[in-house]
Amino acid sequence: MVDFSLWDIVRNLLLALRWTVSLSLIAFVGGGLVGLLLLMLRLGKLPGMQTLVAAYVQVFQGIPLLVQLFLAYYGLGLFGINTSPWVAAGVGLTLYTSAFLTEIWRGCVAAIPRGQWEASQSLALNFIEQLRYIILPQAVRIAIPPTVGFLVQVIKGTALASVIGFMELTKVGKTIANATFSPFLVFSCVALMYFLLCYPVSLYAKSLERKMKVAR
Amino acid sequence: MRIQLDFLAVLSEWPLLLTGIGWTLLLTLAAVLVGTTLAVGCAWVRARGFGAALAPAWLRHLVAGYVELIRNTPFIVQLFFIFFGLPAAGVRLSAETASFIAMVINLGAYATEIIRAGLEATPKGQHEAAESLALDRRQIFLHVVLPPALRKVWPSLVSQIIIVMLGSSVCGQISTPELTYAADLIHSRNFRSFEAFIVVGLLYLALAIGVRHVLNWAGPRLLFGGR
Numbered sequence: 001m002v003d004f005s006l007w008d009i010v011r012n013l014l015l016a017l018r019w020t021v022s023l024s025l026i027a028f029v030g031g032g033l034v035g036l037l038l039l040m041l042r043l044g045k046l047p048g049m050q051t052l053v054a055a056y057v058q059v060f061q062g063i064p065l066l067v068q069l070f071l072a073y074y075g076l077g078l079f080g081i082n083t084s085p086w087v088a089a090g091v092g093l094t095l096y097t098s099a100f101l102t103e104i105w106r107g108c109v110a111a112i113p114r115g116q117w118e119a120s121q122s123l124a125l126n127f128i129e130q131l132r133y134i135i136l137p138q139a140v141r142i143a144i145p146p147t148v149g150f151l152v153q154v155i156k157g158t159a160l161a162s163v164i165g166f167m168e169l170t171k172v173g174k175t176i177a178n179a180t181f182s183p184f185l186v187f188s189c190v191a192l193m194y195f196l197l198c199y200p201v202s203l204y205a206k207s208l209e210r211k212m213k214v215a216r
Numbered sequence: 217m218r219i220q221l222d223f224l225a226v227l228s229e230w231p232l233l234l235t236g237i238g239w240t241l242l243l244t245l246a247a248v249l250v251g252t253t254l255a256v257g258c259a260w261v262r263a264r265g266f267g268a269a270l271a272p273a274w275l276r277h278l279v280a281g282y283v284e285l286i287r288n289t290p291f292i293v294q295l296f297f298i299f300f301g302l303p304a305a306g307v308r309l310s311a312e313t314a315s316f317i318a319m320v321i322n323l324g325a326y327a328t329e330i331i332r333a334g335l336e337a338t339p340k341g342q343h344e345a346a347e348s349l350a351l352d353r354r355q356i357f358l359h360v361v362l363p364p365a366l367r368k369v370w371p372s373l374v375s376q377i378i379i380v381m382l383g384s385s386v387c388g389q390i391s392t393p394e395l396t397y398a399a400d401l402i403h404s405r406n407f408r409s410f411e412a413f414i415v416v417g418l419l420y421l422a423l424a425i426g427v428r429h430v431l432n433w434a435g436p437r438l439l440f441g442g443r
Contacts, residue, residue: 006239058402058425062382062420062421062424063424064382064385064420065400066386066396067385068417070396070399071410071417074410074413148357151283152287155278156291156429157290159292159293160288160292160386163292163389170290170292173296174300177296177300177301181304183296183301183304184302187296187297187300190296191289191293191294194289194293195289198288199288199339202288
């Protein structure tokens with residue numbers, strides 16, 4: 001049997017951390033884009049769209065992320081798409097993230113006083129211009145702290161991708177724990193790495209929130 | 217390519233699904249009862265501003281560390297640490313016990329922050345009025361400060377309880393016989409994986425909506441008397 005030193009364990013976990021970070025970024029950016037699209041649909045005046053987006057949010061918030069990942073994993077395969085864990089995890093986490101971000105941002109837009117919409121309408125701006133020049137610049141300011149806070153949820157969510165065979169921090173940790181027979185040490189290291197990744201983001205979100213309160 | 221879905225093959229395994237639902241609800245109920253109690257204690261330690269709570273500094277730091285540690289690590293890692301890690305340190309737990317402990321610890325940390333926000337929103341006058349009635353610190357906390365605080369944060373608490381219930385799907389990974397584990401078993405019996413997870417997903421959705429309604433109804437009536 002090959003001997004694992006503490007450094008071997010930490011080094012392999014650090015290498016795996018790359019994939020946790022990459023997957024988080026993919027899900028966050030992808031989810032942000034899809035979320036923005038959904039937000040537009042929800043704010044627009046197309047009939048039925050509001051209900052549809054609300055249902056989308058309810059479904060993705062009411063089904064466990066793990067089950068969503070399984071559905072993406074087996075579902076994409078069913079449609080003849082060759083599912084690597086990368087694709088399944090990317091798609092699953094993107095949809096999950098988009099549902100939450102849409103809901104967060106909808107709240108931020110709702111916080112903009114009605115008068116702003118009416119004033120921009122009376123200036124004969126069309127819907128896109130109203131959003132682009134009047135509403136979104138104000139909403140973005142309110143939206144940044146909770147969005148950064150949600151990034152922590154996304155990072156923690158990527159841990160579930162380990163279950164469909166994605167070799168990220170948790171999966172590699174489990175593999176090393178099985179190889180070294182020292183699960184206590186290995187899972188402590190894994191937890192510590194997640195903590196070191198998430199805690200600064202949490203602190204940053206909290207400080208943004210505090211600044212926001214002062215600015216008001 | 218033609219896709220054929222066979223939901224009957226999944227639904228005919230209904231005893232497994234029912235057992236899964238039962239375990240999911242049982243774990244959630246147990247975690248809510250114990251976890252919220254733990255959270256009330258921790259929130260009392262952490263809260264500032266309503267005069268009554270002045271816990272020693274070391275205890276405050278301990279609770280702060282617990283809350284931050286849990287809130288910044290994934291639930292699945294916490295679960296693996298308890299189930300796979302602790303036996304190496306001499307603590308051997310069944311899958312069900314490990315799941316229960318993980319859920320309690322997880323909900324406890326999140327609920328601490330939620331309840332603390334409620335405690336800190338207590339107006340100073342309430343506390344002073346209670347003191348002038350010669351209530352002691354325990355009475356003030358339990359009868360004057362806590363009930364309105366819980367009522368204020370009840371919607372957030374319910375959301376967090378739903379999140380923990382959905383999070384319990386991970387417990388199947390250490391073979392706790394909850395709902396997602398049932399889906400795993402069904403798909404290993406008849407290879408109807410997509411259908412199995414669709415059915416289980418819809419069941420979770422129904423559970424989430426149902427539990428939210430029950431808690432929204434029961435909370436104000438049972439917990440803090442009247443509306």
